[in-house]
Amino acid sequence: MNDSLKSVWISTGKNKSFCVTHRVRYSDTDKMDMVYHGAYVPMLEAARVETLREIGWVYSEMEKTGLLLPVVDLRLKYKMPARYDQILRIESHVLQCPTSRITFVFKITHNQDVLVEAEVTLAFVDSTTGRPHRAPDRLCEDLVKYGLIHS
16 A cells, blocks of 8 residues: 555644545546536545544434534635646644534645635434534533634
8 A cells, every 4th residue: 555645643842733634536627628516526525524533523423313414514725736647635623622512623735735614514313303412521621621622
């Protein structure tokens, strides 16, 4: 396996970000030979899921407890295009301790170039009632423990 495709932690003082990589597939690109703007959403989802998994929070396990996390807000700022076969690094962290919502912040880079900046907010929802639910207290504790909260 190519070492550049591994997940890594990066540290900036007391804060940390978790990074996953994505090699741009041909199917990610459009007729203009750039990554299609909608192709970034699955990359962000994969980074979010892997970040939570890395600190012990597996989506399928949360769902078994009756907790769902639908996306309620998605913001992307495109700075430079990504191209076929580039290896992108997707850095993620969280803005603050989750309440009934959690906001992830992402930076997608290629080499030293920032290509995309994004924020994704998810709501904690009870799977039976569909009503908002408080985030588990331990999730905030784990995010703090791993340095993933950048206030």
